[in-house]
Structures are given as structure tokens and as C-alpha cells.
Amino acid sequence: MDLVIRAQKVVLPDAVGPCSIHVRDGVIDSVREYDDVQGARELIDASDGAVVMAGLVDTHVHVNAPGRTEWEGFETATRAAAAGGVTTLIDMPLNSIPATTTLAAFQTKLAEARDKCFIDVGFWGGVVPGNTGELAAMQEAGVVGFKCFLVPSGVDEFQDVSEEHLREAMPELSRLDALLIVHAELPGPISCCSVEGNESDYQTFLASRPRQAENEAVELMIRLSREFRTRVHIVHLSSSDAVASLREAQAGGVAITAETCPHYLHFAAEEIPAGATEFKCCPPIRERENRERLWEALAAGTIDMIVSDHSPCPPGMKLRESGDFLAAWGGIASLQLRLPVVWTEARRRGFSLRDIAKWLCENPARQVRLESRKGTIAAGCDADLIVWHPDREFVVDAAALEHRHKLTPYHGEVLHGVVENTFLRGRKIYDGRVVSPATGRVI
């Protein structure tokens, strides 16, 4: 064996306990008894209270390259990911120029990512008005599925779709057995609410993106998923009012799933300071009571994963000076912090290491059909592993993050969960700092 990692607390698919993980040629060869470590060329013993878990899979990351590399880029994004214990990320099709909505644009994206990635990277394609004819070719070339917006996305290159556009695209997506992931807010309930109040007051912004916009969008997607038998996934669900419809649809056999994000599970609208535009994202962070309903939906399995929606921009676009929530760019930077944020909140509510492995590793891997290689500690999977300390506490120092831009609402937060090592296919890539060249692969 090239490497054996053992610990008293290893998060396996059905248990947490002592064992040794044997790695050969970057793949997990076998999972054995803790004491069975014969023949190891290198032995790492992580039995000092550390947990060994599969590397995190983050299926919602905006790398923004090419075209807006100054917003993030593959090098900085994947370095931050490695430092945060993430070993696979899937890049969103928008904010890059070109947006990933044609085969040619996808090839441009692949060329941009080449040799720049410190972890493994895959790609979503996009569904925009008029590109149905491109979907098969993009899938053939390797995108893991397709994203669409039901409201303006914020960038001109990625147009939103109406029900009419979806009625054209969804039969093709079903034919391809492709997953459609949806930014689920409808323009109607947003445009009909009159925005009143001070634009640096968070409540003014919150009132401009009502729960109804999400609730109606989720209803529409349930209806269309049922009609066209298209697999649908709701990204960044914020409104807990939509959970009941989702639960009912899932119970009725509709192929619809949902994710939520760390910021909806950690922050509360009541506590966001005036002018603190680093908290702006769409849909918005809602009230404390809504946050607790989202945790209940995770417990029930109606929401089955937590992904970052890491969406940075140059700090100037956040208009921190004026604190104008309505005009600031929406998006929260958190790629490196997903594990400690989720763990801090999960442990407080009595959830287990198994729960977070499901939400952060296994279910995101399954979403993009990588579960036979990623997100699980089992023979035959890639040896993507992390060693982390669930009981160690730290204060987030934005300046120390690997993100290109340091502005994040998590600055100063006290979190539990410190990543000590990250291994990508059996090679150590993070050890308190990034210690490997860019050996990540394109999936």
C-alpha cells in the first residue's frame, strides 16, 4: 500500500468508528480493522481526537472564469476549496464569459480550467432561451447537468427562462436523462411588491424578495417535473414555506430534490447590521424562525444537501461604502468555510457526523452521479480524504482565507471544526497550507 490512514473516528457510510483506510494508486483499496496496517509504505495515525471523513463535494460554486477571473478564478477557488476540505467542486455555468450554454463555450471553459485546479472540478451547463439544440452535445462533452434561472440572473450573458422556454427544453432534458437545477424565484411576486424604506436597511431588501417568489417557483417546477418526467433540483432553497410542497411531491413520486446553503442555516435576518451588504444574496437570508424550519427539513430529508453557493465578486461591487442593499451585487463567499459553518450549527442542534457527511459529501456526489468515486470512504472510491478536528474552535479571519477576495459575512465568527489535512486521490494537498501543485482533474 502507498498509504494507510487510520483513526478512532472514521466516518463510514453506515457508522463512525475506528478503522484503517488502505490506499493504492490514489484509490481506496480496502477499509480494515484499526490495527491491520501491515505493508504500509506510509502510515498516518489521526487518533488525537481527529475525524477522518471523505473529502467534501460542493456542487454549487461560481468560479467566474474565463471572462470574470478577477471575481475568483480556478486557481484561487480550488486552493480555497483544498483548505476547506473540499476535494470536488462543480462550477456554475454563469458569470463566466462566455456562459456555459453552448458546446463551444464549454470547450472554452475546459481550456481555461486546465492545469489550474488544485482539486477535481466538474461543470454544469446552462439552459437559456433558444439553446435546446446545444444540450445533447454539452452532455456528451461532459457537463453533469443543466442550470436555469426563472428570474434575471444578474448577468446579460445568461438569460432567464419562462414556462414556455421550459416546455421546449424539458422534453429534451428528459430524453437525455439530464438533471435540471433551478434558481427558483419567479419575477411576478418580486415586481409586484413595492419597495419602501431605507436601502441600507436589510429589512428593505428582504421585503423586496418575498417568500412567495420562491414558493410559486417551486410549485411551477413540481408541476413541470411531473408533466415531463424531468429530474429537477431546486438550488439554494431559502423559503421554508416551500418545504411542505416539496415533501408532498417527493412522496408522490415526483423526481425533485432541494439543497440549501450555510448562510441560510447560520445567519438570521434580524441580526444583519445596516449596510452590511456582504450578507446580500438571492434568495435572501430570512428570519430566525425560517432558519429553524430549514433545519427541520434537513432532518426529515426533504432537503438533502448543503452546498456553498460560493459567489464572490470584486469588493467594490458590494458597495460597502454606501451600504445599498438594493444596488449591491448579490452573492456570498464561503467555499472554504462550509464544513465549520455547517458543523457548528449542526452540533448545536444535536446532529451527528454521519448527518453532515450525508449533506456535505454523499448526497452532493450522488446528485451529479459521482457516488461510485466521490463523497464516500469505501473500497474502489478515490482516496479523497480529510482529517479534521470537530472540537477545535477558531475565529474566522477573512484576510487568511484563500478566496481571491476576502470580503465575507463570516469574518469574526467563532466556528467549530478545523481542517488539518486534505488528501486528493491519496496525495496530501493541504497541511495548514496548500502543499501540492495543481494536480486536480477535470471530471
Ligand SMILES: [Zn+2]
Ligand atoms: Zn449560485
